[in-house]
Amino acid sequence: MSREHVAVIGAGLTGSLLAAYLGRRGYRVDVYERRSDPRVTGAERGRSINLALSERGIDALRRIGLADQVLAGALPMHGRMVHPLDGEANFQPYSLAGDRAINSIGRGALNDALLDAAEQTAGVTVHFDHPLTGLDPETGTLGFADGTQAKADIVLGADGSGSAVRGLLLAYAGERFDETVSFLDYGYKELTIPARDGEFALDPGALHIWPRGTSMMIALPNPDRSFTGTLFWPMGGTGSFASLGSPAAVERHFRRHYPDLLELIPGLADDYRHNPVGLLGTVHCGPWQMLGRVALIGDAAHAIVPFYGQGANAAFEDVVELDRCLDATGDDWAAALPAYEKGRRENSEAIAAMALANFVEMRDKVADPLFKLGKSIEHTLERWLPGRYVSRYEMVSFSTTPYAEVRRRVRRQHQVLAAAGLLAAAGLAALVGRAVTR
Ligand SMILES: Cc1cc2nc3c(=O)[nH]c(=O)nc-3n(C[C@H](O)[C@H](O)[C@H](O)COP(=O)(O)OP(=O)(O)OC[C@H]3O[C@@H](n4cnc5c(N)ncnc54)[C@H](O)[C@@H]3O)c2cc1C
Structure with missing residues (x-):
């Protein structure tokens, strides 16, 4: 059976990884990238130099045998070092035993490794200096800035937060497509x-x-x-x-x-x-796919603010989820693309909200003695209730528990703790009451 021909727009972190995954599935993949080859020209100034890679991103790399190579160039960060205006810097470990770490990794080196992996996969070709400017979702016809055209059965927009594919879908679908960039x-x-x-x-x-x-x-x-x-x-x-x-x-x-x-x-x-x-902004848009043949992935679908260090990690999870949906549907794209959107949308909304909330935590709360007390109580609970109380940070950064499930679980944990606190207070009040009336 001949496989569909896939066009991936954007050879950033998401597009390169996606191309490597699809090439492995046996697809012919053409990747069109606006920039020149960064392995020749070096990184663009003004894009973030390094980023924190954690379990979700590592899991996606591990599945295609890239994790060890990428992590060899990473520096593990085991916690936050908080530098107050007055006084000594203090270290706050990310995990109970201080053994878990997120990994500082050069964006350029990661992108280069993913581009190498994509190009080394049979069936994948990367075309640099190809800014996409036009798209007909019904025929899969692509137009580029230099006036040339190409065609594909499936078009995947991995072209980042200012996605041209998203803009072209909006132009095509009008009111049937929602987009908010905050x-x-x-x-x-x-x-x-x-x-x-x-x-x-x-x-x-x-x-x-x-x-x-x-x-x-x-x-x-x-x-x-x-x-x-x-x-x-x-x-x-x-x-x-x-x-x-x-x-x-x-x-x-x-x-x-x-x-x-x-x-x-x-x-x-x-x-x-x-x-x-x-x-810094958050992109909400939908639907992420149209006609079972054009879809958005990574920042193009759901760019978030960087305060949880999860944008690329979440984008890599998208790739894993799309791959899983292709498995589950026997590579029926018309079924796989809606399933991919269904699987990821709630989770991307959850991490978008958690990332915004973490800005306040990082810029303000980490310096507060009450916050530090809260963190040590949290670590104590993790020690007393192993596997039953798990902090939000631990679940987001060191597990692949879906983001939406993390939010629900944290909410449940807080409710149980609040109820336990109320019970303890009521018990104490009863004891005091009995002692007073004796
Ligand atoms: C300051 C900052 C810090 C961050 N820190 C972290 C972190 O610690 N951890 C983390 O996981 N994430 C972090 N992120 C988020 C992370 O950078 C993004 O989530 C990630 O880069 C998304 O990858 P992408 O491939 O989807 O998009 P991009 O990296 O934006 O790549 C899109 C690609 O598409 C190309 N392109 C664009 N338009 C076109 C077009 N018209 N035609 C063809 N190609 C096109 C671009 O040139 C680019 O190569 C951070 C982001 C910022 C801004």
């Missing part, structure tokens, strides 16, 4: 903390956070012993990217809010001036 009034900018005397300037075993209430900076280690720091600041108002323009104003702001970083970032003025401010 931008935060925060942006991000990257700064480099170089190695000092050839060594890491900070502990490389942690994700570093400088929480400052309404804004923050984080830093993740790189294999060359530098750290990439990311400022998450408001776009406008006091202490914002808009208000801090001159090198003197930036230095004053750092001296006041991040004094320890002034010494660690010798190139602050230069990085600040040259590195762009990126936008």
Whole structure:
């Protein structure tokens, strides 16, 4: 039986992994990428340099034998190192025993490894310098910026948060397609903390956070012993990217809010001036597939804010789910694509909400003594009730429990704890009452 011809739009993290998976299933896959080959030209400035890969992403890589190779270049981060404005930095482990870690990995190296894997898979061809500009969902005809055309039976849009495929589906379907892109009034900018005397300037075993209430900076280690720091600041108002323009104003702001970083970032003025401010938003859209032949995947379907470190991890789970649906339907795309959407939509909504909530936790709550107390109570409960009480972070980052199930389970755990607290309080009140009336 001849297999459908598949076009994947975008050779970023999702598109490259997807092409490798589909090639393994025996499909002829043409991947069309807007950019030139990053393995030749290097990474684009302004895209995040590194990212945290955790169990969901690793699981997707493991299934096609790539996990060990990718993790060989990763740096495990076992917890958060919180740098308050006053006082010593403090380490908060991610897991009860402190043994679990998320992995800092170079985006460029990961993308290169996935591109290599895709191209080494029989049937996969990657076409660089091919920005998609047109799509007829009914015939699968694709148009590119240079006026050329191609055709495919199945078209999968893995072209990121500003997806052209999504825009073309909207143009085709009009009111039958919903799209909302909600931008935060925060942006991000990257700064480099170089190695000092050839060594890491900070502990490389942690994700570093400088929480400052309404804004923050984080830093993740790189294999060359530098750290990439990311400022998450408001776009406008006091202490914002808009208000801090001159090198003197930036230095004053750092001296006041991040004094320890002034010494660690010798190139602050230069990085600040040259590195762009990126936008942060959440994409909600639907349906993710039309006519059983065109679908969206990864950020194109559900870009989220980066505060849970899950965007790429969730995108890789999409690929696993689509592969599973193709298995379950005997490669009947008209059945597999709706099943894929059904399997992933609720979960992507759940991680989108958790990622937004985690921004407040990271920029504000982690510095609060009550938050730290809450975390140690949580770890104690995990010790007392192994497998029955599991923290949200543990389930999101160190398991493949569906995100929506994580939310439900956390809600149930909180309800049980609240009920137990009420019972304990009632018992205490009864005891006190009895003692008083004796
Ligand atoms: C600051 C920041 C930090 C992050 N940190 C993490 C993290 O720690 N952990 C994590 O899991 N996720 C993280 N993410 C999210 C992660 O980067 C994304 O979820 C991931 O890159 C999605 O991959 P993608 O392939 O779907 O989209 P993209 O990476 O955006 O790739 C899309 C590809 O499509 C191409 N393309 C676009 N338009 C066209 C077109 N018209 N024609 C052809 N090709 C096109 C692009 O050139 C690109 O190569 C972070 C994101 C940001 C912004």
